Amino acid sequence: MTSTPGIRRTPRTARRPRTPRSRTRPPRALAALAVLSALALLLSGCSGDASGSSGGKVTLTFAWWGNDDRHKRTNEAVDLFEKRHPNVTVRTSFASYESYVQKLATQAAGGDLPDVAQLDYRQISQYAGSDTLRDLGPYVKSGALRTGAFDKELLSTGAYEGTQYALPMGSGTTGFAYDAAVFEKAGVDPPKPGWTWQEWADAGRAVSDLGLKGPNGKPYTGHTDMGVHEDAFEMWLRSRGKQLYASEDELGFTARDLARFWSFTDKLRREGVVSQAKDTSQISGAVESGPMGRKLAATDFTWDAPFLGYPPLLGDSVHFAPVPTTGGKAGQYIKPTMLLGVGANSEHPKEAAELVDFLLNDPAAGDILGVTRGVPPNQEIAERVSKDLKGPEKELYDFGKKVIRYGVDPPPKAPPRGDVVLQVSFSRVYQQVVYERQSPAEAAEEYVAEAERELR
Amino acid sequence: MTAQAPPPAAAAERPAPARDRAAPGRRRPVRRERQGPAYIFLSPWILGVVLLTLAPMAVSLYLSFTDYNLFDPPKWVGLRNYAEMFTEDPRYWRSVGTTLLYVVVAVPLKLALALGVALLLNSMRTGKGFYRSAFYAPSLLGASMSIALVWRALFNDGGTVDELLSGVGINTGGWVADPDLAVFVVVLLTVWQFGAPMVIFLAGLQQIPTDVYEAAALDGAGRWRQFVSVTLPMLSPVLFFNLVLETIQSFQVFTPAFAISAGKGGPADSTNFYTLYLYERGFSASHMGYASAMAWVLLLAIGAVTVVLFRTSRSWVFYANEEG
Numbered sequence: 078m079t080s081t082p083g084i085r086r087t088p089r090t091a092r093r094p095r096t097p098r099s100r101t102r103p104p105r106a107l108a109a110l111a112v113l114s115a116l117a118l119l120l121s122g123c124s125g126d127a128s129g130s131s132g133g134k135v136t137l138t139f140a141w142w143g144n145d146d147r148h149k150r151t152n153e154a155v156d157l158f159e160k161r162h163p164n165v166t167v168r169t170s171f172a173s174y175e176s177y178v179q180k181l182a183t184q185a186a187g188g189d190l191p192d193v194a195q196l197d198y199r200q201i202s203q204y205a206g207s208d209t210l211r212d213l214g215p216y217v218k219s220g221a222l223r224t225g226a227f228d229k230e231l232l233s234t235g236a237y238e239g240t241q242y243a244l245p246m247g248s249g250t251t252g253f254a255y256d257a258a259v260f261e262k263a264g265v266d267p268p269k270p271g272w273t274w275q276e277w278a279d280a281g282r283a284v285s286d287l288g289l290k291g292p293n294g295k296p297y298t299g300h301t302d303m304g305v306h307e308d309a310f311e312m313w314l315r316s317r318g319k320q321l322y323a324s325e326d327e328l329g330f331t332a333r334d335l336a337r338f339w340s341f342t343d344k345l346r347r348e349g350v351v352s353q354a355k356d357t358s359q360i361s362g363a364v365e366s367g368p369m370g371r372k373l374a375a376t377d378f379t380w381d382a383p384f385l386g387y388p389p390l391l392g393d394s395v396h397f398a399p400v401p402t403t404g405g406k407a408g409q410y411i412k413p414t415m416l417l418g419v420g421a422n423s424e425h426p427k428e429a430a431e432l433v434d435f436l437l438n439d440p441a442a443g444d445i446l447g448v449t450r451g452v453p454p455n456q457e458i459a460e461r462v463s464k465d466l467k468g469p470e471k472e473l474y475d476f477g478k479k480v481i482r483y484g485v486d487p488p489p490k491a492p493p494r495g496d497v498v499l500q501v502s503f504s505r506v507y508q509q510v511v512y513e514r515q516s517p518a519e520a521a522e523e524y525v526a527e528a529e530r531e532l533r
Numbered sequence: 534m535t536a537q538a539p540p541p542a543a544a545a546e547r548p549a550p551a552r553d554r555a556a557p558g559r560r561r562p563v564r565r566e567r568q569g570p571a572y573i574f575l576s577p578w579i580l581g582v583v584l585l586t587l588a589p590m591a592v593s594l595y596l597s598f599t600d601y602n603l604f605d606p607p608k609w610v611g612l613r614n615y616a617e618m619f620t621e622d623p624r625y626w627r628s629v630g631t632t633l634l635y636v637v638v639a640v641p642l643k644l645a646l647a648l649g650v651a652l653l654l655n656s657m658r659t660g661k662g663f664y665r666s667a668f669y670a671p672s673l674l675g676a677s678m679s680i681a682l683v684w685r686a687l688f689n690d691g692g693t694v695d696e697l698l699s700g701v702g703i704n705t706g707g708w709v710a711d712p713d714l715a716v717f718v719v720v721l722l723t724v725w726q727f728g729a730p731m732v733i734f735l736a737g738l739q740q741i742p743t744d745v746y747e748a749a750a751l752d753g754a755g756r757w758r759q760f761v762s763v764t765l766p767m768l769s770p771v772l773f774f775n776l777v778l779e780t781i782q783s784f785q786v787f788t789p790a791f792a793i794s795a796g797k798g799g800p801a802d803s804t805n806f807y808t809l810y811l812y813e814r815g816f817s818a819s820h821m822g823y824a825s826a827m828a829w830v831l832l833l834a835i836g837a838v839t840v841v842l843f844r845t846s847r848s849w850v851f852y853a854n855e856e857g
Contacts, residue, residue: 179816182816182819183603185603186604186819203604204604206604355800356710358710358799358801359690361795494602498817505797505801508712508799508800508802509802512800512801514712514801527624530617530621
């Protein structure tokens with residue numbers, strides 16, 4: 078940070094007249110000590126000003142992942158917070174999801190989590206269980222963190238073994254982004270609540286049968302291959318009365334369940350109903366890189382917040398449909414889109430809690446942030462924000478309310494620690510299927526074996 | 534460390550300390566007195582070796598017998614990491630296979646290209662300096678992430694290579710997304726960086742005395758004969774040096790694979806090189822114990838391969854002083 082004023086005042090040693098060499102020559106042991114201590118200083122030099130505060134000034138670090146729109150809005154909200162708290166400076170950093178998760182894990186391992194960190198649902202068990210997050214209970218109790226207007230079930234997703242470690246930043250749900258114009262061309266009715274996986278497959282078949290071409294003359298398929306999504310599998314599984322995890326160290330399904338799911342998507346791939354291997358393997362989480370974003374498929378399985386990336390890319394005919402059901406049973410649930418936690422080693426937990434409270438509960442912050450992280454968890458803010466929404470954002474907001482009426486289960490317990498890894502493994506193992514290096518059954522066996530090693 | 538009290542280790546080295554003391558004006562004690570400053574000046578390097586190399590290695594060896602996720606204290610699991618690696622993890626063997634394929638293909642190709650270009654440059658009369666720099670440039674740039682990213686863009690779906698091939702009717706859909714071709718994108722990137730061994734070959738070629746060639750020519754040897762009977766044997770120490778160096782480096786290939794597969798080793802694990810998998814286990818999946826075990830196996834494997842290379846070298850590497 079800034080140089081300390083003390084340094085200037087000390088007289089410059091170079092100006093001092095030199096004493097004869099023979100007299101100042103230090104004993105060897107002393108010389109060695111000098112070299113060593115100089116080295117030690119060098120080694121520790123990086124941590125010069127670790128306190129983060131000087132003269133009553135407090136510096137907070139705040140990190141998140143997201144797209145450009147989210148970065149812009151969040152920075153704006155942070156500016157407002159700084160204006161209201163002149164003694165607090167917030168240093169922000171952000172990245173895309175994958176690099177963010179990796180960086181955060183390294184920081185957490187070094188005991189150096191940002192003061193305020195945006196967290197994924199999957200990270201809660203890992204971080205809370207290893208004491209990298211601060212217990213927010215005292216701040217909730219003292220009223221520094223207001224949670225009165227929060228949905229209780231949603232709030233509980235930030236708790237781990239009875240302790241509130243994080244607060245949700247929004248609620249969201251899964252669905253299918255689909256291009257209504259293409260559906261109409263193929264003579265398929267817009268998806269209705271309660272539509273089945275079979276109807277979903279048939280819709281894709283009808284679209285593929287149109288024989289449309291995407292850029293570079295590639296065939297335009299009905300669906301993005303959702304076999305790569307652990308989340309999609311979870312919905313499919315839940316609609317069959319099972320779940321991803323039975324407990325902290327046990328899967329809630331068998332290799333046969335997974336083989337059935339992958340056989341279903343693999344067959345559709347062979348028929349040309351879903352995206353082809355080379356396009357499926359480029360799915361990275363960013364809407365632009367997936368088959369639908371590249372104008373090669375008419376639908377994509379997605380969470381509602383990223384869905385907002387599609388209309389600007391593909392036009393107003395893109396809408397959001399509920400997840401298909403199995404004989405009317407939906408597997409969908411409302412999940413926290415992301416959460417906010419405070420680092421266990423934060424030196425300014427009070428100010429960090431203030432920042433969290435501001436982002437989640439301040440009406441002005443709510444206006445700035447909008448629904449960029451899903452429907453706000455504070456229901457008053459959500460109500461307030463919803464009034465100004467239009468277009469796709471309005472559609473999503475209404476969808477969230479509608480989905481609740483179709484019947485959704487409460488969110489399952491936060492996934493166990495290993496899930497951060499397993500989510501990545503899921504799509505990677507499925508690549509063995511789409512490139513026809515393994516049968517769905519073999520791949521499912523490999524995944525389940527890996528999951529069991531990961532969870533033990 | 535003064536003259537009056539020599540350290541016991543130093544004293545033990547010398548067979549007759551009494552004689553030294555009897556003759557204080559002789560060379561040895563003076564040299565001993567000057568050792569102190571030498572060690573002080575060496576201390577940064579000694580500290581570096583101990584703190585940055587030996588200590589981490591010891592810790593890594595210890596960690597390889599533990600389950601360590603970076604957050605909780607390491608749990609001792611004995612040989613389980615090694616057992617899991619060899620018996621339960623199909624990805625481990627896939628990464629071994631990919632790495633071996635890469636070493637076997639990339640090293641000979643790269644050396645052949647380096648030698649070929651070195652031969653061409655050696656026979657050139659003008660512009661040698663320019664071409665030498667031009668061919669060496671990729672080696673300087675190649676280690677960087679940015680070149681690997683450019684390479685990825687070239688061979689990606691819709692990239693330049695794909696477009697050019699599509700232009701002549703071969704539609705690959707991008708090499709990067711093809712599990713059968715992706716590994717060769719990495720191979721090509723490595724082979725393209727043949728500059729470093731080339732420069733060494735060039736130096737070796739210039740060491741070969743011209744009169745040997747003249748003698749061979751007088752005996753009626755053609756260019757090919759000269760190459761096989763003169764150049765190759767005379768160059769064999771340099772060839773051996775390059776072979777060992779490149780092999781060791783190839784086992785540790787990381788940056789290009791990381792960049793070309795966006796850190797994932799895909800598609801379908803086809804570019805999941807050993808070091809990439811090691812990195813993923815350690816830093817993405819937080820299994821530091823497992824990653825450490827992998828690192829030690831790699832170290833042993835490279836050691837073994839190097840020993841084998843040295844053994845075989847006895848039959849094909851000729852040193853000038855042996856021939857006499």
